[in-house]
């Protein structure tokens with residue numbers, strides 16, 4: 412992945428952030444907009460717009476209850492909540508679609524997304540439907556096959572970071588075989604969790620205790636043989652020399668493209 416340079420990095424695609432990013436684009440500044448959940452922020456997604464839509468529907472219903480007082484007879488008025496919410500979401504969609512159009516028109520190049528695949532998949536699909544080419548970059552939440560089920564080809568080129576796949580480690584071979592023999596594919600964080608238990612067990616053996624403080628002290632000072640290889644921890648408790656991979660969604664699969672050292 413090429414490193415991205417920009418003149419301005421805007422965090423949050425709410426009314427504060429997207430207006431700022433659009434204005435920067437208009438001023439010919441190369442802008443990256445970072446958003447962890449949704450385009451439009453509180454205001455467009457859960458605040459001003461959806462609340463006013465639901466309030467207006469509720470007020471209308473309330474008025475109908477008193478219609479006979481001013482000579483209008485209405486019978487059988489009831490609330491179909493599912494329909495009301497669908498109508499509310501369609502209004503939100505119109506507004507956020509408008510924001511995506513503006514981002515497109517003002518050349519926003521990258522959208523960093525910190526939420527889950529359910530919304531992320533929809534956002535990237537809608538971005539492509541509206542011709543917004545900005546690349547979505549995200550964390551491990553998009554490292555899941557369901558992301559592609561939502562996006563289809565619209566997900567092509569989306570970047571997601573994750574740790575290197577430990578299933579390929581020679582230290583993990585026996586454990587991986589054991590999992591597979593039992594019909595379980597040790598994907599995702601499986602082997603990372605396995606390594607955590609291995610490190611903890613070795614630290615407890617060194618400490619000759621399961622007392623949390625003593626085990627923690629042993630964890631801080633030791634080196635442990637795990638399915639990830641030999642690991643030790645720094646003062647903050649992070650694994651020393653940890654690396655990450657940047658993966659790119661390519662034809663429905665995640666392709667590793669760059670290793671990043673911590």
Ligand SMILES: Cc1cc2nc3c(=O)[nH]c(=O)nc-3n(C[C@H](O)[C@H](O)[C@H](O)COP(=O)(O)OP(=O)(O)OC[C@H]3O[C@@H](n4cnc5c(N)ncnc54)[C@H](O)[C@@H]3O)c2cc1C
Pocket residue numbers: 422423424425426427428445446447448449450451452453454455457458459460462525
């Ligand atoms: C129910 C309700 C009704 C409202 N009604 C009105 C109204 O009628 N009129 C009115 O003027 N105001 C109303 N508001 C207030 C309005 O929603 C806020 O003033 C407005 O959304 C603030 O905009 P913002 O861009 O500053 O923040 P937000 O809209 O909150 O946007 C911030 C964005 O930043 C993202 N973000 C946060 N941290 C990170 C991070 N670390 N990395 C990446 N992204 C991040 C969030 O996901 C979010 O999308 C209402 C609010 C609520 C809750």
